[in-house]
Amino acid sequence: MKSEILRLLKESDGYLSGQQLCSHFLVSRTAVWKVMEQLKKEGYEIEAVRNKGYRLVDSPDVMSRAEIESLAKGRWAGARVVYYEETDSTNTRAKEAADKGGGQGEHGTLFVAERQTAGKGRRGRGWESPAGASIYMTLLLRPDFLPIKAPGLTLLMAVAVAKGIRKCTGLACKIKWPNDVVINGKKVCGILTEMSAEIGYINHVVIGVGINVNQERFPKEIQDRAVSLKQELLRSVRRSELIAAVMEEFEVCYEIFLKTEDLSGIKEQYNRLLVNQDQDVKVLEPGNEYEAHALGINDTGELMVRMKDGRERCVYAGEVSVRGVYGYV
């Protein structure tokens, strides 16, 4: 009921009558009043006027199941939220829920944490996850296609994050191939996709997303490579709204992906957002390093590059990394 009342408060232009809420949810006035008190405690500014009802004056940067669910616009992506004040890692939570089955283990559940005690970066590395300023979330998917198609999902999420940030903030963020989101060459979001599969059958895919939202500064070691939305905007961003925007974009992208089971329907959007597009890049293969010109991704998400001798190659995300010839991106 809390998520629903919050959604009604947000969608209402004027006052919501307490009586109407009572009859809508078939509960007492006291029950409605209690929910309002809970919401106030969580930081919502709610005005209550006799004979008029309740009105939401201001929503702060609240992260909670009710807040995120109340903002969800899609049919399935993030429609069910599992929220933790603190957990080890949202990817780990999502994988466990998937293995266990039950409602939380279903396609589209979103796991969100205020703080991670064992946040995960790529290849078993850590991901610093203090409270209060970031988004740490993991979307659980149970696709029906072959495991070999799954790497495309991580590029879909990069598009969804970039578009979600643009929508919420107007910032011109871009994608660094394959799946970092950057602003002016600094990283604002990292994505860690993990899959559990049998031969020819996906058990589940979890896509972990870490977004720097309201940090005011970063540790010295990374301050020339990392940036938050607040640093660019000089104001705070409501994390739950950004989460909802990203989920809405992801749902659209995913359904386009499903039609062809590849990136052909997303490729153009992706390439428009690609910071490497038409840039000289350094391709770092194990034991081999060369400069090339990036042409954009193909239908399977590989980066097509033209080498100095004019030959074109497809570069696979797992095998190589790509760097701008000048600087980090």
Next chain:
Amino acid sequence: MKSEILRLLKESDGYLSGQQLCSHFLVSRTAVWKVMEQLKKEGYEIEAVRNKGYRLVDSPDVMSRAEIESLAKGRWAGARVVYYEETDSTNTRAKEAADKGGGQGEHGTLFVAERQTAGKGRRGRGWESPAGASIYMTLLLRPDFLPIKAPGLTLLMAVAVAKGIRKCTGLACKIKWPNDVVINGKKVCGILTEMSAEIGYINHVVIGVGINVNQERFPKEIQDRAVSLKQELLRSVRRSELIAAVMEEFEVCYEIFLKTEDLSGIKEQYNRLLVNQDQDVKVLEPGNEYEAHALGINDTGELMVRMKDGRERCVYAGEVSVRGVYGYV
């Protein structure tokens, strides 16, 4: 110490002196005596003769960590055993250990259970796992190659199981593509391989193996499709010895696989064991079914078939299943 004493008893032709065991392990005579008593309780027939020492008269069909480790011949595959009288599923245990890290989560650990309460078949189906007659085991691997190579591992295990059974029993078992092991057309072993991966990086692979060893009969519904080694041999087989034989074969196969990261070094062995080799098969693709002639696997483990019009195709295990034109295999 128990595994080591058991190994020494097995390797010794005559009597093992208690005094020698004491000085070898730097323990008291009582400690050695206690281990012998434990082993007797587990079913080993051990003779103790004053002034001569201990002699192993007979090993029954014991499954235990000590028994399996005492038989291990390889360097890493199954050298560390985690044994359960009862567990949900050895694949689940192996995946959890891998996620958790630590010693049990290392490459080569073998998880064995006498009984599974939630044994897993392919695509989320169950696998009946009563106690006393079967092998339920899962080998944990942490390969350093790309996820796309992993499906080959399941074919390696099929070869290892088939060769292990042949070595222990002399039975002419064969492989039904991609990874069932069969005797006279009936299934004696199923394999379930699961992978956890990031883009371009394998977290871990678990290969679950279920072998019908000492069953005297099967439920009516499956008796024309399943068979045990005992039904064919008319005598029992020691499960721990078979486990050790399979692990030894797997280790050899895996190291051949690593050289090229494909099946080129194993293909000939596999195809000699392949029951479908040079047979007419029915290829069952989703929404498409046709007869063809099976030619054997290629370097990536796909089944090459020649269709009626003479064209050749590669059939991918995830997408299709293959049936003999006559009967189950």
